[in-house]
Amino acid sequence: MTSEMSASVGEWRTALRARLGDDLVLSERDAMIPYCRDWHGDVTSDAVAVLRPRSTEQVAEAVKLCRELGLSIVPQGGNTGLVLGGIPDAGQNQVVLSLERMNRIRQIDADDFSAVVEAGCILSELKDAIAEKGMFFPLALGAQGTCRIGGNVSTNAGGINVLRYGMTRELVFGLEVVLPDGSIFEGLSTLRKDNRGIDLKQLFIGAEGTLGIITAVSVKLTPYPDQVATALLGLASLEDAITLFRRARRDCCDLMSAFEFMPPLAFTLAKEAMPDLPIPISAEYPAYVLMEISGSGLVDIDDLMGRFLEVVMEEGMVVDGTISASQAQARNLWLIREGMNEGQAKRGMHLRTDVSVRLSQLASFVADAESAVADAVAGVTCVSYGHVGDGNVHLNVLPTAGATPEQQLEQMYKAKGAINAVLDRYQGSISAEHGIGRLKREDFEARLSPVRRHLLTAVKQAIDPDFMMNPGCQLNFIPNS
Amino acid sequence: MTSEMSASVGEWRTALRARLGDDLVLSERDAMIPYCRDWHGDVTSDAVAVLRPRSTEQVAEAVKLCRELGLSIVPQGGNTGLVLGGIPDAGQNQVVLSLERMNRIRQIDADDFSAVVEAGCILSELKDAIAEKGMFFPLALGAQGTCRIGGNVSTNAGGINVLRYGMTRELVFGLEVVLPDGSIFEGLSTLRKDNRGIDLKQLFIGAEGTLGIITAVSVKLTPYPDQVATALLGLASLEDAITLFRRARRDCCDLMSAFEFMPPLAFTLAKEAMPDLPIPISAEYPAYVLMEISGSGLVDIDDLMGRFLEVVMEEGMVVDGTISASQAQARNLWLIREGMNEGQAKRGMHLRTDVSVRLSQLASFVADAESAVADAVAGVTCVSYGHVGDGNVHLNVLPTAGATPEQQLEQMYKAKGAINAVLDRYQGSISAEHGIGRLKREDFEARLSPVRRHLLTAVKQAIDPDFMMNPGCQLNFIPNS
Numbered sequence: 001m002t003s004e005m006s007a008s009v010g011e012w013r014t015a016l017r018a019r020l021g022d023d024l025v026l027s028e029r030d031a032m033i034p035y036c037r038d039w040h041g042d043v044t045s046d047a048v049a050v051l052r053p054r055s056t057e058q059v060a061e062a063v064k065l066c067r068e069l070g071l072s073i074v075p076q077g078g079n080t081g082l083v084l085g086g087i088p089d090a091g092q093n094q095v096v097l098s099l100e101r102m103n104r105i106r107q108i109d110a111d112d113f114s115a116v117v118e119a120g121c122i123l124s125e126l127k128d129a130i131a132e133k134g135m136f137f138p139l140a141l142g143a144q145g146t147c148r149i150g151g152n153v154s155t156n157a158g159g160i161n162v163l164r165y166g167m168t169r170e171l172v173f174g175l176e177v178v179l180p181d182g183s184i185f186e187g188l189s190t191l192r193k194d195n196r197g198i199d200l201k202q203l204f205i206g207a208e209g210t211l212g213i214i215t216a217v218s219v220k221l222t223p224y225p226d227q228v229a230t231a232l233l234g235l236a237s238l239e240d241a242i243t244l245f246r247r248a249r250r251d252c253c254d255l256m257s258a259f260e261f262m263p264p265l266a267f268t269l270a271k272e273a274m275p276d277l278p279i280p281i282s283a284e285y286p287a288y289v290l291m292e293i294s295g296s297g298l299v300d301i302d303d304l305m306g307r308f309l310e311v312v313m314e315e316g317m318v319v320d321g322t323i324s325a326s327q328a329q330a331r332n333l334w335l336i337r338e339g340m341n342e343g344q345a346k347r348g349m350h351l352r353t354d355v356s357v358r359l360s361q362l363a364s365f366v367a368d369a370e371s372a373v374a375d376a377v378a379g380v381t382c383v384s385y386g387h388v389g390d391g392n393v394h395l396n397v398l399p400t401a402g403a404t405p406e407q408q409l410e411q412m413y414k415a416k417g418a419i420n421a422v423l424d425r426y427q428g429s430i431s432a433e434h435g436i437g438r439l440k441r442e443d444f445e446a447r448l449s450p451v452r453r454h455l456l457t458a459v460k461q462a463i464d465p466d467f468m469m470n471p472g473c474q475l476n477f478i479p480n481s
Numbered sequence: 482m483t484s485e486m487s488a489s490v491g492e493w494r495t496a497l498r499a500r501l502g503d504d505l506v507l508s509e510r511d512a513m514i515p516y517c518r519d520w521h522g523d524v525t526s527d528a529v530a531v532l533r534p535r536s537t538e539q540v541a542e543a544v545k546l547c548r549e550l551g552l553s554i555v556p557q558g559g560n561t562g563l564v565l566g567g568i569p570d571a572g573q574n575q576v577v578l579s580l581e582r583m584n585r586i587r588q589i590d591a592d593d594f595s596a597v598v599e600a601g602c603i604l605s606e607l608k609d610a611i612a613e614k615g616m617f618f619p620l621a622l623g624a625q626g627t628c629r630i631g632g633n634v635s636t637n638a639g640g641i642n643v644l645r646y647g648m649t650r651e652l653v654f655g656l657e658v659v660l661p662d663g664s665i666f667e668g669l670s671t672l673r674k675d676n677r678g679i680d681l682k683q684l685f686i687g688a689e690g691t692l693g694i695i696t697a698v699s700v701k702l703t704p705y706p707d708q709v710a711t712a713l714l715g716l717a718s719l720e721d722a723i724t725l726f727r728r729a730r731r732d733c734c735d736l737m738s739a740f741e742f743m744p745p746l747a748f749t750l751a752k753e754a755m756p757d758l759p760i761p762i763s764a765e766y767p768a769y770v771l772m773e774i775s776g777s778g779l780v781d782i783d784d785l786m787g788r789f790l791e792v793v794m795e796e797g798m799v800v801d802g803t804i805s806a807s808q809a810q811a812r813n814l815w816l817i818r819e820g821m822n823e824g825q826a827k828r829g830m831h832l833r834t835d836v837s838v839r840l841s842q843l844a845s846f847v848a849d850a851e852s853a854v855a856d857a858v859a860g861v862t863c864v865s866y867g868h869v870g871d872g873n874v875h876l877n878v879l880p881t882a883g884a885t886p887e888q889q890l891e892q893m894y895k896a897k898g899a900i901n902a903v904l905d906r907y908q909g910s911i912s913a914e915h916g917i918g919r920l921k922r923e924d925f926e927a928r929l930s931p932v933r934r935h936l937l938t939a940v941k942q943a944i945d946p947d948f949m950m951n952p953g954c955q956l957n958f959i960p961n962s
Contacts, residue, residue: 111727111841156676164735167676170651183932193648193837193871194910195637195687196925197917197955200936202683206676223731246592250704251778254645254735297732298788299780307779356674360592390674429675436678444677451664455681455944462943463936474678 009092012048012069016095019065024058026050035096036087039080039143040345047074047088050096056176056184056215062097063213064182072471073097075209077119077151080143082352083437085155085208089472099150102215110135114173114190116218119150135221138165138257142338150214156206158433163389164257165222167433168205175201176216180464188218203459208435209470211463225257225294229305230330234285234320238363241289244317245359245388248291251308255299258292260337262385269343269383270336277339278332280322289318289388290337292330337385344383344396349405351397351412355423356432359391369395369422376418377411392432395419436474445475454480490573493529493550497576500546505539507531516577517568520561520624521826528555528569531577537657537665537696543578544694545663553952554578556690558600558632561624563833564918566636566689570953580631583696591616595654595671597699600631616702619646619738623819631695637687639914644870645738646703648914649686656682657697661945669699684940689916690951692944706738706775710786711811715766715801719844722768725798726840726869729772732789736780739773741818743866750824750864751817758820759813761803770799770869771818773811818866825864825877830886832878832893836904837913840872850876850903857899858892873913876900917955926956935961 013027026032027049037044048071053059066073072094076086088094099120106116110133117126123144130137139152141159151157153175157168165171173192177185187201204211235241241261248256267283281288293308295301305323312318324330344350357365370382379400386393397415399408420430420443436444445453457480460467467477494508507513508530518525529552534540547554553575557567569575580601587597591614598607604625611618620633622640632638634656638649646652654673658666668682685692716722722742729737748764762769774789776782786804793799805811825831838846851863854876862879878896880889901911901924917925929937938961941948948958 109839109841112839113730114839156680158674158676162674166647166651167674169680170647179932179936183935185932185936186930187933189908189910190839191837191872191910191913192840193639193643193868193873193913195639195648195914195916196910196912198684198688198691198937198940199637199650199686200933200940203679203940205680207679210679223734225734249594253704253706253776253778253780255780295734297734298785298792299734299736304779311779356672358590358593358595358671359673360590387674391672392674427670429670429672429677431677432672432674433676435676449667451660451666452668452681454664455660455666456679458943459679459681459684459940462939 009048012071015069016049016051016065020051020062024052024062026052035076035079035098038084038087039082043084043087045088045090047094047096050098052098052101054101056178059097059178059213059215060182060184063178063180066095067182067468071095072468073213074470075099075154075213077148077154078122078143078146080147081151081155081437082434083439085435085437085470085473086151089438091471094471097213099148099215105129106216108133108135109190112190113221114218115221116188116190116216117149118216119214120148123147123149123152130221131224134224136224137171137219137221139168139171142341149217153205153214153217154207154209155435158390158392160258160260160387162387163259164254169202171220172201172205172217173220174218175204175214177204177212177214179212180466180469185212188216190218206435208437208473210460210473211469223296225296227296227299227301228292228294228330229301230290230292230324230333231305231309232281232322232333233289233291233318234281235287235289236285236319238287238366240317241287241388242359242362244289244312247312247317248308249389252293252304255293255295255301255304256291257294258290259387259389260290260385261388262288262290262337262340263383264288265383266336266340266385270339273342273346274335274339277335279336281320285319290333340385344398347398349408349412350399351415353395353416353419354392354432354434355395355419355428355430356390356392357423357426357428361426362388362391362393365422365426365428366393366395369419372418372422373397373415376414380411380415390432438472441472441474441476490529493552496550497530497532497546501532501543505532505534505543507533516557516560516579519565519568520563524565524568526569526571528575528577531579533579533582535582537659540578540659540694540696541663541665544659544661547576548663548949552576553949554694555951556580556635556694558629558635559603559624559627561628562632562636562918563915564920566916566918566951566954567632570919572952575952578694580629580696586610587697589614589616590671593671594702595699596702597669597671597697598630599697600695601629604628604630604633611702612705615705617705618652618700618702620649620652623822630698634686634695634698635688635690636916639871639873641739641741641868643868644740645735650683652701653682653686653698654701655699656685656695658685658693658695660693661947661950666693669697671699687916689918689954691941691954692950704777706777708777708780708782709773709775709811710782711771711773711805711814712786712790713762713803713814714770714772714799715762716768716770717766717800719768719847721798722770722869723840723843725770725793728793728798729789730870733774733785736774736776736782736785737772738775739771740868740870741771741866742869743769743771743818743821744864745769746864747817747821747866751820754823754827755816755820758816760817762801766800771814821866825879828879830889830893831880832896834876834897834900835873835913835915836876836900836909836911837871837873838904838907838909842907843869843872843874846903846907846909847874847876850900853899853903854878854896857895861892861896871913919953922953922955922957
């Protein structure tokens with residue numbers, strides 16, 4: 001803690017502007033709001049300033065200055081996180097450091113199946129530029145038109161293609177990181193295989209900015225899958241969906257790229273958000289699967305999907321189904337899933353969870369957790385959907401109609417407690433893909449073993465000894481004795 | 482450093498036996514030799530004792546006792562490492578801790594695509610047990626009949642299937658680790674997706690035992706690929722092999738599981754080791770590719786291989802080729818590759834390297850490096866082969882015929898210098914898959930940036946503050962000021 005800690009916010013702002021230049025510093029309240037409000041608009045915070053560097057060197061300079069001034073730094077990408085990891089909390093000495101201006105694609109090398117990109121590049125822009133070269137960057141998630149690759153790496157983002165391509169971690173060849181002392185960790189290699197000892201970059205992937213600021217990333221590309229087959233299937237139960245997944249995993253081998261499940265309520269919710277959306281299947285089945293197979297070259301994806309569905313329908317594993325005959329139809333099928341989410345948002349405040357259990361326990365977990373919610377809070381509505389292949393459920397809870405905001409909050413709180421109690425019995429994870437941030441910190445800490453806490457703190461102290469990086473995110477660190 | 486540091490080896494042995502029991506402690510020279518000699522038999526070292534615990538608790542007990550006594554620990558799996566990471570160096574106070582007795586498979590869960598196994602389980606035994614359940618553990622390397630899974634994880638082993646399934650790191654769900662303070666990090670989850678902040682287990686993967694002792698591992702399984710097509714192809718150049726790889730990556734999509742290159746000399750060397758081995762292709766082409774496609778279920782692997790080869794042979798990209806018509810024939814094709822290695826061993830001492838460059842530079846690197854070797858040491862023989870898809874070359878060098886051992890050593894030393902100088906120009910890695918150990922420590926340190934060294938040391942100090950784990954491996958740590 002330096003003597004400047006007692007400086008006023010005004011003095012801090014003056015010092016930041018003097019040293020970094022006006023162009024890099026926002027401090028007007030209105031201009032700062034988009035950087036201090038979370039993606040859903042649930043929380044609006046405040047900051048001493050928002051810094052918007054244009055280069056790695058400017059990030060390093062900003063970090064050194066903040067250290068001098070005793071300011072903490074909250075790194076921010078596209079600010080689409082769902083766990084409040086990228087906006088300041090109530091701390092008095094926090095600046096947001098936005099990477100949005102560092103959005104250059106440094107290189108795309110189709111011959112090497114690699115690309116190098118700055119942290120602030122918007123995911124969909126990166127994907128599009130890569131696709132133009134006939135290549136594919138597999139990370140795919142709802143926020144991809146707004147989120148930025150640095151944030152994806154910092155949070156180790158998941159999404160719908162994880163079952164085939166892995167989490168963001170598995171797509172990263174290398175990182176450039178500004179460390180809390182202002183030094184630059186230069187690791188933007190595009191070597192596919194490099195086994196020189198401890199892999200330091202792994203520490204920063206998923207650290208949510210608590211150990212440093214990712215300024216650029218080198219990523220792994222695959223050939224663009226120009227063949228895609230998408231099917232929406234009606235099943236007798238979620239248990240059947242899991243059996244179907246296992247079968248598809250074997251029958252379609254490594255060509256399956258998505259396998260999502262949804263409840264019948266998905267169609268109602270999608271229609272509420274998108275009244276004109278065509279629903280090409282009856283809404284009478286207990287469970288639905290949205291399945292995608294994709295590939296390139298000499299494999300015949302349509303033929304594979306056709307033969308697979310023929311077998312599983314003949315066996316009765318799938319009761320009803322529709323295969324998209326065109327890209328437009330496939331897009332409509334995915335819109336049902338997106339519409340389901342928008343429909344929930346339209347109904348107002350609701351509980352969003354992101355939990356995982358073992359694949360074999362997915363169906364019984366959903367049944368048990370939904371039943372526990374019903375017992376704990378009468379009348380609320382559960383919407384369970386997610387990524388079957390990852391054992392990842394988004395078990396969301398909509399409050400009762402007509403409840404006051406206070407009643408809604410209480411319902412949500414009770415529902416979360418009920419879900420987490422069941423989850424703990426299943427030894428599941430409270431965060432399958434969204435991270436911890438500030439929203440899940442308490443729930444995370446409550447489940448953290450002393451050995452793990454000690455180790456996390458030891459690593460934090462080793463890399464960020466003054467705890468200046470993203471305080472309050474992931475853990476309230478207390479120094480190890 | 483405790484006062485016991487001055488104890489005699491005899492006193493240490495007495496203390497170890499007294500506290501751990503005779504059953505756990507080997508200290509007779511003859512009994513210790515297999516644990517103190519490296520895989521190739523190039524180096525034989527010595528130890529205070531070899532500890533052979535039977536459980537995680539016994540490992541923890543041994544670690545605590547060694548700490549009390551001021552002894553360092555060298556963890557060891559199957560002792561098949563190629564970089565001297567698992568045998569003691571000249572230090573006077575080192576014990577080997579062998580995991581060989583912790584070889585139980587704790588569970589194989591085909592429904593969850595997961596298994597939990599103790600560190601000492603031999604890789605091929607694990608693979609066989611998993612195959613019996615219809616599943617597949619993709620890690621595949623020459624030493625698999627002897628190496629142990631804990632060692633594979635500690636070294637982040639590579640092998641022939643990396644291009645499809647990734648390094649060992651990507652096959653690990655969770656770890657159980659005994660830390661340098663004797664506490665147990667319990668992380669044997671089999672959740673496929675768990676994004677709760679910093680992923681501590683990543684630190685231990687590839688750390689070669691410098692941060693703790695991996696005692697058990699949970700791993701990711703895939704369906705067993707019951708269809709396999711293997712082809713040996715003759716090409717006009719290594720450049721063509723790279724072009725062919727890119728084409729295969731797109732045309733065969735994610736179903737390609739191996740793509741190895743070999744020089745024509747491979748056949749001569751294989752014949753020297755295995756005189757009866759059938760060689761089903763002419764040895765007149767400048768480059769050879771051993772390619773494998775595999776899968777399960779409804780994909781037709783033979784058909785895919787047939788159609789792919791038809792196209793690329795028609796285009797002239799492949800000049801000659803043979804597809805295995807049976808498992809026995811496929812086995813013979815792989816025996817050529819193994820025979821090539823055995824043939825090198827039979828010729829006596831030689832330089833083995835394990836370097837990687839960017840895929841697009843593989844052919845020019847091999848040409849430049851072989852030419853640099855020829856310039857530096859007249860008359861030696863280069864044998865370059867490896868994993869095209871990973872940009873990973875094993876550029877080995879055989880000494881001149883009739884050279885004395887001293888001359889051979891000098892030739893090897895000069896050849897390594899020549900290769901590394903070219904490699905540095907290509908910004909390649911001195912270790913693509915074998916790790917650093919003690920053999921590559923100097924070469925590693927010489928290329929380590931101050932920022933990276935500082936960070937590695939900070940992490941080491943955080944987790945192993947007394948530097949008791951595997952001293953001399955990876956880095957000669959000097960405490961950060």
